[in-house]
Amino acid sequence: xxxxxxxxxxxxxxxxxxxxxxxxxxxxxxxxxxxxxxxxxxxxxxxxxxxxxxxxxxxxxxxxxxxxxxxxxxxxxxxxxxxxxxxxxxxxxxxxxxxxxxxxxxxxxxxxxxxxxxxxxxxxxxxxxxxxxxxxxxx
Amino acid sequence: xxxxxxxxxxxxxxxxxxxxxxxxxxxxxxxxxxxxxxxxxxxxxxxxxxxxxxxxxxxxxxxxxxxxxxxxxxxxxxxxxxxxxxxxxxxxxxxxxxxxxxxxxxxxxxxxxxxxxxxxxxxxxxxxxxxxxxxxxxxxxxxxxxxxxxxxxxxxxxxxxxxxxxxxxxxxxxxxxxxxxxxxxxxxxxxxxxxxxxxxxxxxxxxxxxxxxxxxxxxxxxxxxxxxxxxxxxxxxxxxxxxxxxxxxxxxxxxxxxxxxxxxxxxxxxxxxxxxxxxxxxxxxxxxxxxxxxxxxxxxxxxxxxxxxxxxxxxxxxxxxxxxxxxxxxxxxxxxxxxxxxxxxxxxxxxxxxxxxxxxxxxxxxxxxxxxxxxxxxxxx
Numbered sequence: 436x437x438x439x440x441x442x443x444x445x446x447x448x449x450x451x452x453x454x455x456x457x458x459x460x461x462x463x464x465x466x467x468x469x470x471x472x473x474x475x476x477x478x479x480x481x482x483x484x485x486x487x488x489x490x491x492x493x494x495x496x497x498x499x500x501x502x503x504x505x506x507x508x509x510x511x512x513x514x515x516x517x518x519x520x521x522x523x524x525x526x527x528x529x530x531x532x533x534x535x536x537x538x539x540x541x542x543x544x545x546x547x548x549x550x551x552x553x554x555x556x557x558x559x560x561x562x563x564x565x566x567x568x569x570x571x572x573x574x
Numbered sequence: 575x576x577x578x579x580x581x582x583x584x585x586x587x588x589x590x591x592x593x594x595x596x597x598x599x600x601x602x603x604x605x606x607x608x609x610x611x612x613x614x615x616x617x618x619x620x621x622x623x624x625x626x627x628x629x630x631x632x633x634x635x636x637x638x639x640x641x642x643x644x645x646x647x648x649x650x651x652x653x654x655x656x657x658x659x660x661x662x663x664x665x666x667x668x669x670x671x672x673x674x675x676x677x678x679x680x681x682x683x684x685x686x687x688x689x690x691x692x693x694x695x696x697x698x699x700x701x702x703x704x705x706x707x708x709x710x711x712x713x714x715x716x717x718x719x720x721x722x723x724x725x726x727x728x729x730x731x732x733x734x735x736x737x738x739x740x741x742x743x744x745x746x747x748x749x750x751x752x753x754x755x756x757x758x759x760x761x762x763x764x765x766x767x768x769x770x771x772x773x774x775x776x777x778x779x780x781x782x783x784x785x786x787x788x789x790x791x792x793x794x795x796x797x798x799x800x801x802x803x804x805x806x807x808x809x810x811x812x813x814x815x816x817x818x819x820x821x822x823x824x825x826x827x828x829x830x831x832x833x834x835x836x837x838x839x840x841x842x843x844x845x846x847x848x849x850x851x852x853x854x855x856x857x858x859x860x861x862x863x864x865x866x867x868x869x870x871x872x873x874x875x876x877x878x879x880x881x882x883x884x885x886x887x888x889x890x891x892x893x894x895x896x897x898x899x900x901x902x903x904x905x906x907x908x909x910x911x912x913x914x915x916x917x918x919x920x921x922x923x924x925x926x927x928x929x930x931x932x933x934x935x936x937x938x939x940x941x942x943x944x945x946x947x948x949x950x951x952x953x954x955x
Contacts, residue, residue: 510655
């Protein structure tokens with residue numbers, strides 16, 4: 436019987452409120468991930484996420500159109516139509532999955548989607564596998 | 575030595591902390607006290623019914639059929655806005671899970687340094703600079719998060735709400751980021767509806783009195799008196815409220831900020847969220863993106879109830895084959911032990927805003943499914 440245990444620790448990247456209430460995460464590199472992943476890769480991921488959120492929250496022609504159309508139908512249209520924000524969120528979760536497969540999983544990290552944490556943090560789960568004790572031989 | 579666990583799937587809304595009530599399997603989210611909301615519904619539907627019953631037939635014939643048609647459309651819009659405001663998630667921020675709460679605690683302790691015993695630790699505040707203005711982010715002891723700018727904790731619903739405006743008993747819900755525009759449209763269209771009904775009541779009474787005399791008119795359409803009374807009192811409050819919120823929107827402020835005087839008086843003109851342009855502010859609030867709810871109300875999670883009690887120490891290593899059950903903690907020394915994680919925690923009462931003790935042992939019920947996710951990742955390695 437193989438006895439293995441995993442130490443799971445979490446590293447959080449917090450929101451960056453310097454530009455107001457728009458959804459943006461800090462690009463500051465957390466010290467705990469120093470020897471786990473290259474800075475450039477992490478920064479690139481966070482920057483891409485930030486740009487996606489900017490696109491979702493952009494107040495422009497498309498959002499006006501969506502808003503006016505929805506208002507004219509007493510917002511019933513939202514029962515059948517996906518909002519732009521929701522479309523971008525789907526895109527983001529696809530991107531995060533891709534990043535996990537390509538970059539983070541091989542390094543023993545797992546990036547969680549901020550929407551699962553109330554858009555407050557981007558969390559990295561660090562997995563360290565090691566075996567406990569020598570009572571049973573592990574395969 | 576395996577415990578027999580009965581696993582059942584529950585929706586996440588059943589385990590959400592806070593004092594909300596949920597209907598339609600998590601699709602509808604409201605505050606607990608709904609009495610005044612029912613009163614609002616009753617007044618609107620009652621008054622409009624009287625209008626359609628007494629005034630509309632006469633006006634359709636003697637003036638124009640467009641009058642009742644427009645009244646119906648306006649009435650339906652008002653009800654739609656009211657229900658949308660009342661039933662949607664105002665922008666509730668989910669509470670921090672234990673790891674996040676601990677992470678924040680560690681950051682706070684690191685920032686505070688060593689506080690001599692007997693002395694009060696400094697208040698938990700984080701300063702951020704937004705558009706050259708220092709904004710203080712307060713720590714919420716109930717939700718264990720630093721509240722984002724413009725968020726506030728509603729004590730009635732016991733949730734932190736993003737861009738918190740106020741808790742409105744008339745709609746039976748908080749008004750926040752996600753439902754503010756519906757609330758504003760509700761007040762606006764209700765004002766219009768009230769003015770409309772009031773005006774046409776007067777027109778109707780005048781027209782009929784010319785034919786039949788005033789007293790006979792009142793005898794024939796007794797509903798008119800009631801409608802005029804309700805509309806008269808509603809009118810002043812609704813028009814006033816609409817005007818107030820129009821003012822707030824043009825300055826991109828919330829009721830909460832206005833009451834606290836955050837950006838008035840000596841701080842006037844320093845609102846960092848305002849675009850300094852009325853049109854831009856209105857567009858952002860009313861035509862901005864529709865934010866999705868970050869509370870996953872209808873997601874499924876496992877809930878385990880042990881059928882046979884079996885003491886499991888924190889270091890038991892059960893064969894994974896046995897389980898669809900939760901395997902919290904034993905393999906994860908960092909995390910809480912199984913004893914602490916009880917799936918159906920009777921909603922743990924928050925310890926109040928001035929709690930100095932970070933209650934590390936107390937877990938919000940949402941902790942369980944997340945730990946599941948992590949242990950299953952661990953298990954799969």
